[in-house]
Amino acid sequence: MTDDAHAPTSPDRSPDPTGTQTGARPPAGAPVGGEDTAGDRPGWVRDTVVFLGGQTVSLFGSMLVQYAVLWHLTLQTRSGAVLALSSVFGFLPQAVVSIFGGVWADRHNRKLLVIAADATIAVTTLTLALLMLGGADDLWLIYAALAIRSAGAGIQTPAVSALVPQIVPTRHLMRVNGINATIQSAMMLVAPAVAAAVYASADIVAVFFVDVVTAVIGIGLLLLVPVATVVRTATDGPVSxxxxxxxxxxxxxxxxxxxxxxxxxxxxxxLIVAPSYLTPLMVARTFGPEVWKLTANELAFSIGMLVGGGVVAAWAGSRSRIALIVGSTVAFGGISIALGLSTNLWVFLGFMLLLGLAVPFFSTPSTTVLQETVEPEMQGRVFGFVGIVMAVAMPLGMAIFGPLADVVSVELLLVLAGVALFVVVGVALAMPSGRRAVEAARRSATPEAAAVPSDG
Structure with a gap:
């Protein structure tokens, strides 16, 4: 989630926490257009490293809480209903708030929105920690904290996605997003071990305090990055x-x-995220319920994502975004079918690694092409809709595939999901907008911003 850093800081680039800047150089995101006609903005590397470095620290703390809460509820209640409710409180508020979070990201300074969301989440976590230190252990307190944290993510996520193009020049977006994917994958490998160590040696309250500290660090680093409020297109009057x-x-x-x-x-x-969450069930049913097998399943996927993010960052910057999106979707379909047909654990784990490897080749260009194509003053709302999709798709997919897994085998579900993905690719490419996107991809190395912007 960061980029290389060698750019020196000059006196006329003093940080301004209000999001404005009076020095000779314009603040990040001041131009409302997305073209790099005058070259890369001076100091963008330093700003990118500081901003995404802070977000990485904050993300690490959030992931620790995510794992610790899951384990705490599992060990204390051993109730499937409790875990189901925790998922509802952890996902649903983000989906609802993202509707408005995207609007706020287009109306207000995105840096200040991220800071406000981070601070609210940190205060909520600190309050829960202090209450639990005082002896409170009611489930509703944890549910309430999860809901507030989820709502904060609904504000933060679209603001961060829309803020990145204000800092990073357009031609470097794929690389920076690839590094972002790599670091997030590394967090997926490291966070469970750290959360387990802290939780086992102390308790869940200690994990909460770690999260508060990481949030403070993330906010402090973000304050060092100058980010302007996006200039909106002139209208006939104020818009509600x-x-x-x-x-x-x-x-x-x-x-x-x-x-x-x-x-x-x-x-x-x-079609791919929900079935992939059922792979531990397939491992337990088909290959045996040993813990090391379940762990190997998760590690294979995470290592694949880590490697895939690195490859995207190093290699895919000049590649067609549409070709990567379509190609990775085809790969998802083939790998899903292969997983369902696997009869050997090691072969299965190999395909899980490939599945993880393919994920950044889909998610990174999907994010990048929206950052490159959507006008700056609309990006908050568009990424708000993306946040809704991400928050709703998992519960929706599990609501479909979860009950089916108790009726038919997970293997069959994986094969059917793979076949469905092939159908999706065919339908997507047959649509007029899909054909125009592919044609644009053939004309240029980074063509997607030139795709036809309207149905007309």
């Missing part, structure tokens, strides 16, 4: 929040290419 929300929906309705990317993202997310 509801008017902005309707404007975002109209934008999606009229922008065939962006709509095509979002729909493809949503369908693929449902």
């Amino acid at each position: 929040y509801f008017g902005d929300l309707v404007g975002g929906l109209r934008y999606l309705a009229g922008h065939a290419f962006v709509r095509w990317v979002l729909v493809l993202f949503a369908v693929v997310f449902v």
